[in-house]
Amino acid sequence: MTVLANMTRPKTQEPERRCIVSGETAPKHGLLRFVVGPDDVIVPDLGERLPGRGIWVSADLKSLQTACAKKLFAKAAKAPVTVPEDLSARVEALLVKRCMDIIGLARRSDRLVFGYDRVLEVLEHGGAGIVLIALDAGGGRHDVIEDAKNVPVSGGLTSLEMGEASGKGVVSFLTIQRGGLAESLLRECTRLTGFRPAEMDVNK
Numbered sequence: 012m013t014v015l016a017n018m019t020r021p022k023t024q025e026p027e028r029r030c031i032v033s034g035e036t037a038p039k040h041g042l043l044r045f046v047v048g049p050d051d052v053i054v055p056d057l058g059e060r061l062p063g064r065g066i067w068v069s070a071d072l073k074s075l076q077t078a079c080a081k082k083l084f085a086k087a088a089k090a091p092v093t094v095p096e097d098l099s100a101r102v103e104a105l106l107v108k109r110c111m112d113i114i115g116l117a118r119r120s121d122r123l124v125f126g127y128d129r130v131l132e133v134l135e136h137g138g139a140g141i142v143l144i145a146l147d148a149g150g151g152r153h154d155v156i157e158d159a160k161n162v163p164v165s166g167g168l169t170s171l172e173m174g175e176a177s178g179k180g181v182v183s184f185l186t187i188q189r190g191g192l193a194e195s196l197l198r199e200c201t202r203l204t205g206f207r208p209a210e211m212d213v214n215k
Contacts, residue, residue: 028067031087032074040198042067043075043102045084052093053084055102057109057202064088071205075099099206106203110168113196114143114176117187125177125185127151134158139186140193143200145170146207148183155184162186165196167203 028044029036039059046063048054054061066087068078076099078084085092095101117123124133131154133139142164144152156164173182187193 028065030067030069030074031083032068032077032081035069037069039067041070041202043070043202047088047090047092050093051091052095053098055098055105057102057105069205070202072099072103074205075102103203103206106199106206107168107172109199110196110203111172111176113192113199114173114185114187115178117192117196118177120192122188122190122192123177123185124187125173125179125182127155127184130155130184130186131158133186134160134162138188140189141165141197141200142184142186143168143173143196145173145183151184163197165200165204167200167207 025039027036028039028042030042044056044059045053045066045068046056046061047066048061048063053066056065059065066084068074079094079098082094084094114123124130130139130142134142134155135158139159139162142155142159142162144155144164144166145168146166147170168176170181170183173185174180176182177185187196
């Protein structure tokens with residue numbers, strides 16, 4: 012097994028935040044924000060829009076599970092809080108939705124190309140901002156990864172999820188033209204792969 016090629020994080024000058032699990036400070040794009048909501052319940056704020064003091068956790072399942080198990084949310088909030096039992100599942104579902112919403116926006120703005128042959132064609136002529144390969148993609152992954160070269164390649168979604176977002180039944184390969192949508196999708200997919208590891212055998 013090998014990690015999906017070219018997995019990169021967006022290069023930004025965004026502010027840094029400290030993970031309550033590791034204690035390390037890192038750019039916000041690699042972290043998840045939570046706030047204490049109504050009734051002192053921990054609420055994920057992945058869009059970073061909700062009021063209140065942010066509590067930050069590295070964007071991976073193990074870190075979030077550790078934060079829950081060790082009651083680190085209460086420690087960070089300096090008050091008793093309720094952590095939903097399904098918080099990890101909620102976060103994963105929200106990340107999936109954010110990825111799918113971005114793909115939908117790209118489709119409506121004619122910046123989305125999907126399908127094995129068409130993605131290879133776009134890569135050949137340049138202009139791709141990101142290539143997304145479904146977790147359950149069949150053959151052809153190696154060719155797409157090889158042709159991507161300096162284009163970020165990511166995963167995280169299934170072919171059914173990519174298909175729904177693209178307005179089709181099943182989509183295993185897609186690309187979005189360079190720009191803000193491609194950068195946003197890379198960020199969300201990178202965070203999602205912390206919950207859905209993007210390991211695959213690129214030789215299949």
